[in-house]
Amino acid sequence: MVLYYGNDDTFASCETLNTAQFKHKADGQAVTSSYLKKTIQKFSETITGYEKSSPSDEVDKKLSFSFVPNCEFIDQLWEAIRYLQGGERPTSTAGLSQLKNLENWCKEKSVSPARLFSRTSFQAATENLAAQNLRLKRALCDWSAGADAQSRMRLFELTELAREKAGLRSQENNLIKREDVLDALGCDVEDLFPAETRFINVGEVIYRALQAEVSDLLNTSNIPVLLHAVGGVGKTVFVQSIALEWAEKYEVVAFDCFGGGAYRSEDQGRHLPKIGLLQVVNELAARGLRDPMLPSDNDTIGIVNATRKRLEQASKTVVEQSQKLGVLVVLDADNAQIEAEYRNQGAFPKLLLTSLARRPTENVKLLLTARTYRMSEVTGQSVIAQYEPPPFDSSEIKVFVKNRRESVSIGKLRWEVEPPSNMVKALGWQNSPRTLGR
Template identity: 35%
Template sequence: MPVKVQKVYTRFFEDCGLEKELFVLFLKLLIFLELEAPRTSQSVSLDVEVNAFIPEFDLDVSIKLKELVRGRAMPEYATSPTIRKETIFHIFGITKIEDLLPAPAQFEKLDNYIPREQERDIIKKIFNATVPVVIHASGGVGKSSFAQNIVTHLPKNCEIVIFDGFANGSYRSAKDQRHLHKNGLVQIINEFAFRGLCLPILPRHADSDSFLKIFYSRLKDIILEIKRSSDDAFVLIVLDAADNSEMASKEYTERASFVKDLLQDMPLDGCKIVALARTERLSILDLSHVTLKIELKSFSEEETKRHLKTKFTEIDNGQLIEFHKLTFRNPRVQFYFLQSKESLKEILKRLGEKGLSSDKLIESQLESSIATIKEQSYTKEEIDTLCKTLTLLPPMVPIEILEVSTDISKHLIYSFVSDMGAALLIKEDSVQFRDEPVESWFRETFKPSEELYNFLAKKLTTLYKTDPYVAMTLPRILYGAKEYHSLYTNAYNSSDIEIDDPVQRERIILENITYAIKLAKQEKDFTNLTKLLLEASKVIASKERHSEFIFANSDLIATLVGSEFINDFLYRGNSFNLNGILYAHSSLMLSMEPKFKAEARSFLRLTNEYLIEWSRLSDEKRSYENNISNKDIANIVLSVLYLFDEKNAISELNRWRLQNTKVEVIGLVVEHLIEQNQDKKLTKLLEGLDKYPYLLCASVIKIYQSGKKISKKDIERSLIFLLTQKKSEKLYLTVISIIELSILNDIENKSLIALLEKFFPPLKNYAHKSHDGIDERDLLLRYVTLYKVLKDELVDIDDFIPDDCKDKEELNVIYGKLYQIYELRAKLLCKNIFDKEAILSEISSQMKRISSDSWRYSRSHDYRDLPFLTAYVCIDINTSE
C-alpha cells in the first residue's frame, strides 16, 4: 500500500472508532463522487429545478426543501427521518392531491358505442393535421362520445388527454371555473405528468400568460419523451365542449378561456389540438382561418341499424327506415327511446307521423312533467318561471333557493325533476342539467325576460346578506334586471354581508364589483368606474394587507389573538406564500407560544437560510429589492431570546456589523419586552450586556423613556462607560438621558457636571430637528438648564445664543418661550423644588404667553411644534415622582 494511502487509511481508521472488521465493511459501502459539482453549483441547480414545477420563479421553495432535508437529519427525527409526499406537497402549498387535478373529467361511462362511418376519415385528418382541428355538430349528435372513443384509434407510443369542458353542467359553477388557465392547463399537463411523461405544474398564483408559458414548456418535454420510442409518436389534446368553456369566460366577464388561447395558436410540432363544439357556436371561439373544421354528421341508416340491434335482434327494413327518419337520425333521441321497455312497434307509435327531434324530445318530456304538476294546481306560468329560473341560475341550484325564487314547494320541485327523467340531475339537494343538449334546449326555449330578472331580484335580495349562493348570484340578476342603484349599493357596501367564511366573502365582494364595473363601462359612467376600480384594488389587496399587518405586528398578534389564530394563519389554507424575512416574523409569533417551539425553530432555521442567500446579493439588491429593516432584525433576536436565552440573543444581535443598527435593534427588543411584561427576560438581557456597554446604554434609555423603573447598578454601569468615551454628536442624547437618570437615583453630582461639560453640544445659529429625528432644541434646553441648576446658577436666554449670531430674533422667540419651562423641569429633577402644584401653576402662565404668539407657528416650520415640545415637558413633569 502506498505511503500516502496508508496515512489516510490509518487516520480514517483511528477517527471513526470502529473495529477493523466493521471498518472494512464500512469502506466497501463508501463511495466517493469526485465528479460532482461544488455545493454552490448544486444549490443553484436545485433552485432552477425546483422552480420548473411552478409557473413563476420562487427562490423560497428551494430554501424550504433544503431546510426540510436538513431538519430530517436532526435528533428529533432520528426514529422517523422519512420525507413523505404530503410533506413535499405542504412546501409547495398543496393541501390535497385534488389540487393537482383541479378540473377532472365527469364523462358518463361510454357503453354500446356505435362507431361512426366518418370516424376513420376524421381520425386520419386529425393525425395528419398541423393546425388546430374543430369538430362541430348540433346537439345530440354524439360529439362527447366521439371524443371519448378517439383513444381507441391512437397509434402505439402516442398519448392523449381529453378535457371535459361541460362536466355535467358544473362549468358554470363559481366553484369549478374549469375554463380558467390555472385550472384547465394544469389539469391537462398533470394528467400527462401522472403517467411519468413530464414534471407536474404545481398550483400557484400566476397570470394566464405564465400558465401558457409553462404549459408549452411541459408540452415540449412530453413530445421529447414520447419521441424517444418513435419519431412518429405525437401528443393529442382533445377539448370537449370548447364552446361551453368560452361561454363560461364571457359569463364571468373574464378574458378568453384557455381553450380559445390554445385554438388561436399553432400547435407544437408533435402535438395535435382537437376541439369539439356546437356548429351554431363556432363564432364565439374566434377561430383562425387556418383552423380545420370538420362536421360530425347525424347517424347514417347503417349506423341507426347497428344502434337498433343493440336492443332488438330482429328488425325489418321498413321499421329501420321509419325509426331512422322519425328520430331525425339523432343518436340522443334514438338512445332515449331504446332505453325504454317498449317494443319497437310501440316506440314507432309514440314517435307518430312527424317524429321527434332532440329538441322535440326534451319538449315532450317537459310537457309531460308540466301536465303532472298541473294536477297539483300549479299553472303553466309558474312552471315557466321554474324552468327559466333553472336556466338563469348557475349550477348547482339549491332546491331551497328554487323554492324561494318560484314560490313552488320543494316537494313539487323534486317531483318535477323526477318526472324529467334523464334531463335533470339532483345531487346534494341541488339541481343541474344532466348534459349539454338539455341545457342548450332550456336556454333556447326559456329565455329569461327583464320581468323575470326583476322578480328574482326581489325574491333573492332577502337572502343576499346571509346565503353564499344567493350572494354570489345576485349581482348578475341585478345586472339583468337593470337594478343599477342596487348593484352599485352592494358593490360599495361590502360590510353588509353577514357571511363568516373569508374566502367566500372575498369572492362575493369581487363578484359585486365586477358586475358594477361592467355596468359602469356600459353606461360610460366614468365617475363610478373609477371608484369601483379603486374598490376592486382594495379587495384584491386586502388579504395581502391583512397578512402584511399581521407580520408587521407579529409580537402583538401573538399576545392578543392566541395560538389557534396563529396556527390557522400560518398553516391552514392561506393563499399567501411565506418567504424571505417573513420567516422571522412567523418564528416570533410561534416562539411566544410554548406548544409551537418546534415550529418556531423551523422558521428560525429558514430565516437563517434566507439570510445566507440575502448576504450573497449585491449591495443594491440588498438595499432596495430585499431590504431588511431593524424591526425584522429585532424579530430574529426576539425569536432566539424566546427559544433559547439572552446569551444567544445577544450573539445573534452582534452578527450585524453596523453599531447604529445594533443600538436601534436593542431598543426595539427592550420595547417589546416592556410591552409584553417580560421583566425576567429584560433583567437577564441587561445582565448579559456587561461586555456591550453601548447596547446597555441604549437599553437603559429605552426603559427610561417608557417610565419603567431601572436598577441603580445598570445606570452606574452606563455612566462609567460614558465617562470613558470621547465627545461625539451621536452620544448627546444618550449622555443627557443617563445623567438625568443618575440624578433621579441620587448618584454623585461632580462626575455628572464633568460629563455634561465634556459632551455639551455647541450653540448654533439655528434651531430645528436634525436629519436623524433628534430635536436639537430639546437637547440643548435639557443640557443648559440641567447644567445651570446643578451649578446652582440662573438660566438666561443668552445661554442658548452664540456670541457671533447675527440674527438673534428667531432664537429669542424659540428659546425664550421654552427655557423657563425646561428650567422648572431641571429643578424638579434635582429636587430643588418640591411643590409640584407651584411648578404646574408657573407652567400655566408660561403657556399663556406661548399661545399668544400661536399665529407664528403656522408660518414657520421651526416654530410649528413648539406646543408639542411644551406638552412633552409638562407631561414629563406631571408624571415624575
C-alpha cells in the same frame, strides 16, 4: 438516503426501494476502486441484512442501489464496473486490479459481485452543491409556472424540510413522506388534479367509418383541428372514440370541459387556465413524461406558456422513449367558452388553441369540439382545420338501437314521445315522425 416506492415505508410492504449513497471529495480528482470500498461493503451488508427476513428472490426484485459522488472514476475502474454489470472483461493490468478489489470486497460480505453490481447505478462527476441548489431553484421555478415569489417560498420550505429531517432532532423520525413534500410545496393531491374527467357513460360506442377521415385529417394537419356540429349529434362520444383509437400511436389526454355539468358550478372554474391546463399537464406528468406544474397565482399568459413548454417536453420524451409519435390533446371547448363568456373570463381551450395555431409544435396535436354556431367564439382569429361529422345513417341508427334494446324490431320502432327537434334536424328528417324506420 432510502427511497421507498409504493404505499408504505418498510421493505416488506413497499413495491421497490433504492438505497442511495452520496459522497463528496474536496479536490474532485478521479478516484480508484478504494474510494468505493466502504460503500460496496455497506451495500453488500444491506442485501444480506434484508435476506434475514425476506426470501432472496424478493430482495433481488425490490432492492437497488445508487452511488453518487462528485468526482470522476479512472477509466480502469469503469472497465471493471462495466464487466460486473455484464460487459467485457478488462484487458489491462490496471483494469484487472480494479476488478479484483471490487470482487473481493463483495465476497468478504458473502455477496456475489455480479448480483450487487447488476442492481447498482454509478453516477460519477455529479454537480457540486452550489450547482445542485441552482438546479433545484430552477426546477421549482419551472414547476410554479414562473411565479417567482411562490417558487422562492416553496424552495425555502422544501429545503427546510430536508434539513430538519436530516438533523439530530429527527433521527427517530427522519422519514419524508409524499404528504410532507406536498405540504412544503403548499398544495394537496387534489390541487394538482383539480378537474378530473367526468365523461358520461353512454354504453357501447358505435364505430363510425368517418373516424378514418378525422384520423387522416389529424395525421396530415400541422395546425389544430376543430370538430363541429349541432348539439346532440354526438361530438363528445365521437372524440372519445378518436382518443381511444389514437392512444395506440400517441400519448392522449382528453379533457371534458362539461364535467357532468360541473362547469357551471361557481366553485369549479373548469374553463380557467389555472384549472384546465393544470389538469392536462399533470396527467402527462403522472405518466412520467414531464415535470408537474404546481398550482400558481401567475398570470394567464405565464400558465399558457408553461403548458406549451410542457407539451413540447412531453412530446419529445414520448418520441425518444417509446414507439409513439407524440402527444394528442383532446378538448371539449364549447362548454368552457360558454362559461368563460358568462363570467367575463378567458377560456383555456381558446388560449391554448391560439398559442398552438400561431406557433405549431412538432409532434403535438390539438383536437377540439364545438357547436357549429359557436365556432367563431372558440377559434377567434386562429387558423384551424375543420371537420363537420354527418348525422348517423340508417345502418348506424340500427346498430345503436339494437345495442340498447334487444327485443326491438327496427322496422316497427315507435317513439312514445315526440323526438327532440335537434335530433330531428341532426338526423335529416323532413318532420317529426312517430315511426323510426326507413
